[in-house]
Amino acid sequence: MRLVAVSAGLSTPSSTRLLTDRLTDTVRDELAGQGHETEVDVIELRALAVAVANNLVTGFPPPQLAAAIEAVTSADGLVTVTPVFSASYSGLFKSFFDLIDPGALAGKPVLIGATGGTARHSLVLEHALRPLFAYLRTVVIPTAVYAASEDWGSASDAHTEGLPARINRAGREMASLLAARATDPRPGDDLAVSGKQLSDLRLD
């Protein structure tokens, strides 16, 4: 099984990457427990920032970006994590997904995560990321994981789970969805499929 993570953190090291790694590790461990071997590939959007901008301008991806898009569209499942900027996902995060053909992610399991300086932004996951991935017709698992700075140094209390518990819950949900899906053969090449449409039309 191939799990691809998209991390939109801008600093090195970044807490966005830290959360990404915690999430992918958890999914991998859960799947291992169920007898599935998982290959994890993490795409750092920072390294693709110029390529993303160039694609927006020219209409085609430079080679390193084409490889990242191919990895994302061919993955069995995605983990996508963005820092919260101005009450939403970062512009780079959105621009990357703007470059993926609509429909190319349809049906794909996605675990969404976000990081921020304060827990007050946590609903960005529900009002920005979840609608984006619903529009892309992915299957977003119920638990989305938000990590505020304070979460990295605090435990659960009587009212809320701590970050590790949320990560574990999301990881279990994602792993059970991935495991339940026998690896369906991928649909055929786009070109061949849409070519058929025309031969079905009566011409002349």
Added chain:
Amino acid sequence: MQFGIFSVGDVTPDPTTARTPTEHERIKAMVAIALKAEEVGLDVFATGEHHNPPFVPSSPTTMLGYIAARTDRLVLSTATTLITTSDPVKIAEDFAMLQHLADGRVDLMMGRGNTGPVYPWFGQDIRQGINLAIENYSLLHRMWREEVVDWEGKFRTPLQGFTSTPRPLDGVAPFVWHGSIRSPEIAELAGYYGDGFFHNNIFWPADHTKRMVELYRTRYAHYGHGTPEQAIVGLGGQVFMRKNSQDAVREFRPYFDVAPVYGHGPSLEEFTDQTPLTVGSPQQVIEKTLSFREYAGDYQRQLFLMDHAGLPLKTVLEQLDLLGEEVVPVLREEFAKGRPADVPEAPTHRSLLAAASEASEASGDGVAA
């Protein structure tokens, strides 16, 4: 193999002088460029079609008719004719008329157009782009081949007992290319009719062009028009040359950096690496162009975009001298090497007429007579 130029017809400021040509200057420049193309020994001039600023060529057959009167050899074509928003009846009439005036030196390239508002301005819906192209082309195809057409479709008022006039010259329809960058349906359409397929690869990496051309070749063979290798393929290219490649790079960079379409994006070096754009010596242009054959197979028509990025007319004419004197003669020689004998040349009025006469002699009925 045919070599020529195609023009978008954009009015773009020259970034080195900040001067924008007037529409009148640009239109006259396009004509001067076409005349120069014939003078330097090129085979084809193709004009774009647009219905919004900053583009001037809204009326391609008017321009091509004028050029026809001032040239003797040049094949006049389009890149592209909007089959979606133009009435196919008017296309049939306009290009048949042009074909007569130009004594057959005419073909055309169908395209859908990608400017959203143009569709509603002409009463159409961009979401129906592919369906419009399919239906309108099937009508156009019939009008040039059937004297009297009864027709009903979804997008246009029905025709009963309609004869498009003038009839095509010698009863032979102009050859049609279908241009598309991304739509497999258009490659399918070209394959279905056994028409030509032009991939305007100038802003695209080779692997994308390869996939589209392969699809067209496969479908051309599927519909029984010949082998995949015999399908009729055209490609674009865009170049800027000086004898010394460093001079070319130095002179073109300010144009590249702010050019429409790709400007303000990748560097000149990245873009030339990833797309057909070549900025350098004539020898570099020759090498890059010859490499197209590696992924597109032996093909029939090579069109270069030369009047791009706001280059002044004087520079474009110098470029055409280099293209005609130093590049195309070598390309003709090199592309001929190893080209299988059963790969056809691009169809012309003469070759289509000969094929039609042969077919009518064989069947004993005089369709083309």
